[in-house]
Amino acid sequence: MAITGIPLSWYLIAGAALFCVGVYGVLANRNLIMIIMSIEIMLNAVVLNLVAFARYMEPARVTGKAFAIIVYATAAAEAALGLALIISVWRTENTVAVEEIDLLQG
């Protein structure tokens, strides 16, 4: 049974709202782990757009989902690498606050 009655623009606006929540989180937080979580919300919003386009714009429903799967793999790599960096920084600096990390500052 097909689910009908929801315009594509609703999904796009929901994705835009999620993305902007993520933007707020990146700008407003000083904790590295909170920033990584906000980036994950933003990536999730992007993938929501891709899946919505796959359903509404193409009959085969393949291209958008193939993009989405590759973005997912990239997001998983980003989360793993980001959290490994956070743990590494915490070992050397004993902090996860962005303004206290000045290892590369001249």
Next chain:
Amino acid sequence: MPVSQVVFLAVGALALGAAVRVVMSHRVFHAALWLIGSFFGVAALYMLLESPFMAGIQLFLYIGGVAVLTVIAIMVTKGGMRPDRRSTNDPWSSAVVAVALFAVMVWMIIQLPLPAEPASQVHGESLHLLGAALVDPEGYLLPFEVVSVMLLIVLIGSLYLGRER
């Protein structure tokens, strides 16, 4: 109002409300739990988009992988933020930027000639087509293989960065 729109609004409010709680939360662990709620909401949106495979990936990868990894990172870096330091920047300027960006995006979305109903589906199993396209040299074989090599590099790099020294 059709029942599908009611379900969409409820699920969207769950995903969005949980995401707002993530970025507003003052305790990182609470934020991680709300993040799991937000991922669940997005997975439910995928079900509304008739993509149960994507919903399954969302649950496995994000809740099973990213959220658990985040919780582990929070536990490893316990006490990383000193309680006397503010954990946020000025929230108002950040909110202005986010709301302005959202307004621009909505303004662009409502101007586009977007379809109100899904495209009629071609004959054939959607998941089968997706799997065939991912390993088809005419399709997405190259990005698929590049991303698999990238995952291997990231695995090794994360182990190297996170090791005890």
